[in-house]
Amino acid sequence: MIWRIALAGLVVLAATEKHSGYQDASPETRAMQDDDTSNPGFLWVQQGEALWSERTGSAGRSCADCHGTAPTAMRGVAARYPAFDAHLGRPITLAQRIEQCRVERQEATPLTPDSDALLGLSAYVGFQSRGMKMQVAVDDRTRPFYEAGKALFNARQGQFNLSCAQCHDDLAGQRLGGSVIPQGHPNGYPEYRLEWQAMGSLARRIRNCMVGVRAEPFADDALDLVELELYLGARANGLHVETPAVRP
Amino acid sequence: MVRVLINVPKHVKRDEPFDVKLLISHPMESGQRRDNMGQPIPRDIINSFVCTYNGADVLRADLFPAIAANPFLSFAVVAQESGRLTLTFTDDNGAVQTETANVTVE
Numbered sequence: 198m199i200w201r202i203a204l205a206g207l208v209v210l211a212a213t214e215k216h217s218g219y220q221d222a223s224p225e226t227r228a229m230q231d232d233d234t235s236n237p238g239f240l241w242v243q244q245g246e247a248l249w250s251e252r253t254g255s256a257g258r259s260c261a262d263c264h265g266t267a268p269t270a271m272r273g274v275a276a277r278y279p280a281f282d283a284h285l286g287r288p289i290t291l292a293q294r295i296e297q298c299r300v301e302r303q304e305a306t307p308l309t310p311d312s313d314a315l316l317g318l319s320a321y322v323g324f325q326s327r328g329m330k331m332q333v334a335v336d337d338r339t340r341p342f343y344e345a346g347k348a349l350f351n352a353r354q355g356q357f358n359l360s361c362a363q364c365h366d367d368l369a370g371q372r373l374g375g376s377v378i379p380q381g382h383p384n385g386y387p388e389y390r391l392e393w394q395a396m397g398s399l400a401r402r403i404r405n406c407m408v409g410v411r412a413e414p415f416a417d418d419a420l421d422l423v424e425l426e427l428y429l430g431a432r433a434n435g436l437h438v439e440t441p442a443v444r445p
Numbered sequence: 446m447v448r449v450l451i452n453v454p455k456h457v458k459r460d461e462p463f464d465v466k467l468l469i470s471h472p473m474e475s476g477q478r479r480d481n482m483g484q485p486i487p488r489d490i491i492n493s494f495v496c497t498y499n500g501a502d503v504l505r506a507d508l509f510p511a512i513a514a515n516p517f518l519s520f521a522v523v524a525q526e527s528g529r530l531t532l533t534f535t536d537d538n539g540a541v542q543t544e545t546a547n548v549t550v551e
Contacts, residue, residue, distance in 0.1 A: 235468070235517050237515040239468065243448060391513075394513055395515075
């Protein structure tokens with residue numbers, strides 16, 4: 198009897214323990230992610246690899262000209278984003294960092310948010326951190342933004358009057374329709390989402406959820422989005438980076 | 446030109462099947478959907494795929510709608526001698542793309 202209770206306790210614990218959305222995905226989806234030759238995310242990684250060494254902008258510089266080879270230079274970088282930018286005095290996401298480099302160092306026109314090129318570069322950089330633990334810093338400089346993101350995560354919004362936390366903290370592991378509600382960790386972005394039949398950013402995924410609760414989605418350049426991404430990143434600290442992940 | 450990822454072992458054993466895997470970045474638009482203005486979106490899928498080895502047909506496939514975007518194809522090939530695998534696919538817009546991979550038989 199006692200061991201039965203203990204076992205039941207273990208099962209509950211296993212369900213509530215912090216884990217990647219990978220564990221909530223179906224065996225087929227997991228198999229797709231596990232095999233790099235069948236993971237469609239690698240189409241974007243391939244594109245990002247080509248862009249990495251492509252000279253562009255009026256400075257005529259490529260990413261590789263400054264940073265060198267990505268596998269060494271970018272190892273572990275994506276695991277730390279969103280990170281504080283001293284110049285701007287606020288945290289920025291990896292995609293924003295790439296755009297910043299593009300505009301300021303390469304003197305090129307910025308890429309469109311969620312364009313294949315930007316997703317490709319983000320995926321290529323993110324891929325260099327695959328298998329490493331997420332380690333988004335919450336320190337004196339980022340704490341105010343982290344707290345703002347946490348408040349957003351817990352704030353009810355939209356016509357459904359739901360907060361992120363109500364589903365992804367309180368009801369994670371249960372079902373919404375036929376799908377398991379994941380804990381909402383951003384450790385595989387940009388990720389290939391089967392529903393989109395395409396690669397997508399965390400920003401797109403958040404907007405997707407916001408539309409779901411019938412709230413007005415954040416604008417692409419909204420600070421709210423960065424704050425929420427920062428909170429989510431820090432919340433996932435310790436999980437392994439899976440970029441490019443495959444999700445349902 | 447669409448992006449393609451080909452996965453073929455560089456070295457294979459004589460008369461032993463090996464896997465050819467390829468991922469093609471293609472929208473595979475089914476022709477059943479409508480845009481925001483209610484206009485039908487024309488069908489645009491990869492409709493045929495041919496794989497040859499040293500010029501001899503290995504696999505011919507006609508593809509139909511209801512295949513998701515960025516299709517993944519996987520099949521086994523047996524080789525008697527070293528050679529070149531040629532993978533050709535055609536889409537509804539008439540675009541033909543050919544990719545090759547060299548295989549060495551040990």
